[in-house]
Amino acid sequence: MSLLDIRGVSKHFGGIRAIEDISFSLKSSTIMSIIGPNGAGKTTLFNCLTGFIKPTKGTIVFAGTDISGFSADRVTRLGIARTFQNIRLFGGMTVIENVMVAQHATIRSNLFSIITRTGTFKETERSVRETAYEYLEFMGLESAAEHTAGSLPYGAQRRLEIARTLATGASLILLDEPTAGMNPLETDGMMQMIKNIREMGKTVIIIEHDMKFVMGISDRIVVLDHGVKIAEGMPKEIKNNPLVIEAYLGKEAH
Amino acid sequence: MTAVPRYFSRTLLRSSIISLWSAVLFLPFKGLQASLMLFGVLFLLILLLTLAGTWVSPRLTMAAAVRERMHRHLPADRRYLLLFLLPALGVPFIAQNYIIDVAVLAGIYIILALGLNVVVGYTGLLNLGFVAYYAIGAYSFALLNTRLGLGFWSAMPVAVVITTLAGFLFAVPALRLKGDYLALVTLGFGEIVRITLNNWDSFTNGPNGIGSISAPTFVGISLVTLSAYYYLVLFFVLVAIVVIGRVQRSRIGRAWIALREDEIAASAMGVPSTMYKLYAVSFGAFWAGIAGCLFAAKMRFISPESFTFMESVLILCMVILGGLGSIGGVIVGAVILVILPEILREVQMYRMLALGAGIVLLMIFRPQGLFGGRVVSSRH
Numbered sequence: 001m002s003l004l005d006i007r008g009v010s011k012h013f014g015g016i017r018a019i020e021d022i023s024f025s026l027k028s029s030t031i032m033s034i035i036g037p038n039g040a041g042k043t044t045l046f047n048c049l050t051g052f053i054k055p056t057k058g059t060i061v062f063a064g065t066d067i068s069g070f071s072a073d074r075v076t077r078l079g080i081a082r083t084f085q086n087i088r089l090f091g092g093m094t095v096i097e098n099v100m101v102a103q104h105a106t107i108r109s110n111l112f113s114i115i116t117r118t119g120t121f122k123e124t125e126r127s128v129r130e131t132a133y134e135y136l137e138f139m140g141l142e143s144a145a146e147h148t149a150g151s152l153p154y155g156a157q158r159r160l161e162i163a164r165t166l167a168t169g170a171s172l173i174l175l176d177e178p179t180a181g182m183n184p185l186e187t188d189g190m191m192q193m194i195k196n197i198r199e200m201g202k203t204v205i206i207i208e209h210d211m212k213f214v215m216g217i218s219d220r221i222v223v224l225d226h227g228v229k230i231a232e233g234m235p236k237e238i239k240n241n242p243l244v245i246e247a248y249l250g251k252e253a254h
Numbered sequence: 255m256t257a258v259p260r261y262f263s264r265t266l267l268r269s270s271i272i273s274l275w276s277a278v279l280f281l282p283f284k285g286l287q288a289s290l291m292l293f294g295v296l297f298l299l300i301l302l303l304t305l306a307g308t309w310v311s312p313r314l315t316m317a318a319a320v321r322e323r324m325h326r327h328l329p330a331d332r333r334y335l336l337l338f339l340l341p342a343l344g345v346p347f348i349a350q351n352y353i354i355d356v357a358v359l360a361g362i363y364i365i366l367a368l369g370l371n372v373v374v375g376y377t378g379l380l381n382l383g384f385v386a387y388y389a390i391g392a393y394s395f396a397l398l399n400t401r402l403g404l405g406f407w408s409a410m411p412v413a414v415v416i417t418t419l420a421g422f423l424f425a426v427p428a429l430r431l432k433g434d435y436l437a438l439v440t441l442g443f444g445e446i447v448r449i450t451l452n453n454w455d456s457f458t459n460g461p462n463g464i465g466s467i468s469a470p471t472f473v474g475i476s477l478v479t480l481s482a483y484y485y486l487v488l489f490f491v492l493v494a495i496v497v498i499g500r501v502q503r504s505r506i507g508r509a510w511i512a513l514r515e516d517e518i519a520a521s522a523m524g525v526p527s528t529m530y531k532l533y534a535v536s537f538g539a540f541w542a543g544i545a546g547c548l549f550a551a552k553m554r555f556i557s558p559e560s561f562t563f564m565e566s567v568l569i570l571c572m573v574i575l576g577g578l579g580s581i582g583g584v585i586v587g588a589v590i591l592v593i594l595p596e597i598l599r600e601v602q603m604y605r606m607l608a609l610g611a612g613i614v615l616l617m618i619f620r621p622q623g624l625f626g627g628r629v630v631s632s633r634h
Contacts, residue, residue, distance in 0.1 A: 050522065076524035088522075090515035093508075101512040105524035107505055114504040115497050125504070168524055 003028040003203050004049075004172060009058030009068075011044050018044040019227040021058070026220070028171070031194065031204045033214045035238075036224035037247060042207045043085060045224070046174055049205075050082045051075035062172065077105040081170035083161040085177050085207075091150030095141060095160055098149050099132035102167035132167060139163040139193060155186045159193070166197065173197060175206045179213055191217050215239065223247065261308075269300035272618065276611055283604065338495070338585060342488055346481035354480045358552060360592040361487035362545050365494050367572040367588040368581065369541030372498060374570065375579035376507060377534040378514030379429075380437040383444025384569050386424075387539040389561035391417040391546020393451060396464040396556050406470030406551055414543035421539025422532060429531050444566050452558040463557025470551050487548055494541055499581055501537070510534050511579070571613060577623025586624060 002025040011018045019041035026032055034042050047053045049060060051072040060068045067075055081102075090098050107128060113121040136142045139159040144152060149160060158178060165173050178194070179187045187210065194217060197204055208214050214221065215235045223231040223238060225247040231238055238244055273296035277289040345357050370384045394413035398404045404412070428439045451458045458464065469478045470486060477483050501507050509530045512520040521527050550556050568591060576587025591609075598605050616623070 052518070052522075071526075072518075072521040073524050073526045076522060081524075082522055084519070084522075088516050088519035090512050090519065092515050093511060097508060097511075101508045101520070101525070102523045104505055104509055104512075109505050111501070111506070114506065115500055117500060121504075128505075164523060 002026055003063060005059075005061040006049075007059050007061070009045070009048055009055045009060060011041075011048055011053060012056045017227050019048070019224070022224070022227075022229050023058075024222055024229065024232055026172075026203060026205070028203050029198055029201055030219040031198055031206065031217055032220045032222065033206045033208055033218040034222050034224060035208065035211075035214055039226075040224040041227040042224055043176060044227075046082060046176055046205075046207065049075075049174060050080055073105075076168055076170065079169070079171045080174065081165035081168040081172075082174035083158070083165055083176055083178065085180070087154075087157050087161055089149040089157055089160060089164075091148070093149055094146050095149050095152065096129070096132050096136060096145040098160060099135050099163050099167045100128050102164040103128050103131060103169070106169050135163040135167045136160075138166070138196070140189075155182055158182070158190075162193070162197075166200075166202075170202075172203045172205070175204065175208075177207055177209065179208065179210055187213055265301060265304045269297050269304065272300055272615070273297040275614075279607065279611065283607070339492070342491075346484050351480055354484050356592060356596055358480070358484050358487050360589050361484075361491045362548050362552070363569065363572060363588040363592050364491050364585050365541050365545040365548070366569050367576075367584045368494050368498050369538040369545070370569050371573050371579065371581070371584045372501075372510070372541075373534050373538040374573055375584070376502065376510040376514060377531060379531060379534065380433070380440070381535075381538075382437050382441035382563075382566055382570065383447075384440075384538070384542060385561045385563070385566040386444040386447035387417050387421055387542035388546045388549070388565070388569075389447050389451060389558070390420045390539075391543035392550040392556050392561070393458060393464070393546075394543075395547040395550045396467050397458075399467050399550075400464055405468070406547075410544070410547045413547050414540060417543025417546065418536050418540045421542075422536040425532050425535040429528060429535070441563070441566075444561075444563060448558050448561050448563075451561070458558075461558060463555055463559075465555040467550055467554045467556070469554065483552060487552075490544055490548060494544070495581060495585075498541075502581070506530070506533065571609065574623060575613070575616060580623070583623055 004026040006025065007023050009022045010020050022041075022045060034045065036042055044053070048055045048068075051067070051070045051074065054069050058068065059066050062075075062078060062080060065078060067078060067080075070078070090101060093101070107124050109121050109124055112118075133142060133145065136145055139162055141156060141159055141163060144156060149157070152160060158180075162173070162175065162178065165175075175194070179190050182190065191213060194204055194206070206214070206217070218235050221231075221233065221235055221238045222229060223241075223244050230243045230247060231241045233241070273293045276296055277293035280292055281289045342357075346354055349357070366384070366388060369387075370381065373379050373381050373384070391413055394416045395409050398409040398412055399406075402409075424443055428436060428443070431439055452461055454460065469476055470483070471477060472482075472486070475482075477486055502510075509520065509525045510533075512523065512525055513527055513530055517527055549560070553560075572587040572591050573584055574587070575590060576583030576585065594609070595605050598608060
């Protein structure tokens with residue numbers, strides 16, 4: 001039983017076919033990488049999956065629900081959360097508040113209980129704070145909990161974004177270039193963290209350019225080029241696929 | 255060692271530019287001599303203040319540490335309550351009627367500014383027509399009172415519900431816009447409401463306004479005296495501070511601030527953005543409705559003249575002056591902007607000029623507002 005089923009998804013912007021007829025499916029608790037040259041349509045596919053844009057054609061079935069055309073916040077509430085290629089934190093809020101916002105959909109406090117500060121409300125707020133702190137610990141950010149998110153160094157901002165997606169309670173996590181701009185040491189740390197996320201029983205899809213990283217972490221790889229899926233398989237298979245080599249390096253001269 | 259002269263010359267340059275700008279501003283009103291004098295006085299004042307500031311600031315960090323400790327022990331709303339309540343309770347005992355009158359007005363503006371702060375400060379939606387909700391609240395109250403004979407405590411809830419609904423209904427189409435465009439549409443809405451009130455003679459009595467609104471009563475006692483009315487307003491100010499402070503430190507307040515910080519990221523975190531913007535606008539309108547009722551019951555007479563665009567600007571200035579998103583700051587901003595014109599009553603002509611110059615100086619020296627800064631996000 002697959003967690004995510006993408007069937008014939010296309011997105012056209014006017015005459016431009018950003019992605020065309022993409023299909024694949026994904027089992028739970030696996031790590032999948034989506035690779036491809038710049039402009040291959042990887043981020044467009046992410047945007048379709050998370051409801052930020054509506055696919056022109058095709059269906060996306062997540063955990064048995066057809067989510068194609070759902071709004072972004074609804075998709076998140078159903079269990080798909082993402083990070084962004086250009087980090088999008090709530091820069092003026094503290095680190096822990098960022099993670100508390102992410103638990104928005106997991107708690108139910110109504111206006112009445114908020115104003116009268118009922119026991120249930122206080123209990124909920126305490127657990128929100130504790131949960132947020134746990135996710136910060138998981139991503140190694142607990143010492144920065146009360147700092148302003150915008151003041152964090154770059155690598156920590158990326159990790160905070162991931163902590164936030166985890167706190168939404170999502171079962172499918174989409175990471176858009178999680179190691180961009182990181183040094184090799186930080187990249188290794190990130191690899192371990194993503195493996196830990198899989199150990200939590202979550203499913204991860206990563207867009208990444210760092211081939212060493214992709215080959216080291218992925219259970220499955222999908223290769224896009226010019227909006228079309230040109231290959232799918234285990235890292236070993238992808239490494240030796242002539243179509244993939246051609247997309248990255250160009251055709252051999254005859 | 256070169257750092258000191260460079261710092262000094264930069265200070266010189268800055269103070270001369272600011273004072274020159276102010277002097278030019280005053281030139282058409284006061285003539286050359288007065289402008290030159292203003293230039294000299296301002297120049298020396300800014301120079302001295304800046305230099306004094308560099309001497310004082312390391313000593314201020316000590317005070318900040320004390321304040322930080324206080325912050326940790328007292329949640330925000332209770333802290334403001336304490337700071338605000340003690341002097342506020344005593345006002346009618348020590349002050350003359352004139353001062354109580356100003357204080358009542360200040361209270362009404364505090365409620366308005368706190369309401370606008372939810373929309374502009376927390377959620378980041380610039381609203382230039384906030385006075386429309388104030389007007390709708392005041393007129394609903396006045397009409398319910400004079401036409402249907404409803405008393406204060408029964409007319410007020412109905413008027414507030416009408417205002418909240420108006421806020422909601424207007425926001426539905428307006429929230430399709432963002433930033434400057436939204437600001438322009440809200441400005442238009444403010445004008446539409448005022449012009450409608452001004453021209454719908456049969457219903458609102460047009461520019462003549464509505465008079466003989468009855469004074470509020472409380473358990474059978476008419477709150478006709480000024481001090482009694484002062485305590486009524488104070489009660490609603492306290493309710494506003496507590497309720498808004500609590501909503502800010504909850505799931506709802508966090509969602510609002512997240513929307514202000516980054517709307518796309520907020521929706522990626524599962525926050526339904528349109529719904530929470532509607533929530534914020536209606537919640538803001540709710541407080542404007544209460545302020546409108548208090549205003550109408552206090553004045554016993556209202557006319558469209560009280561609800562002009564300048565009024566919207568004034569409320570926005572209160573929010574910006576104190577610091578966007580900070581409850582304490584907004585209260586101080588409202589109090590300053592109500593009291594300042596009273597002090598400057600003799601130089602009536604220059605009031606707006608002084609206000610404008612003040613805001614420009616604020617933007618130069620403290621763009622986050624008097625009490626803005628870290629307090630902008632929801633504190634715990």
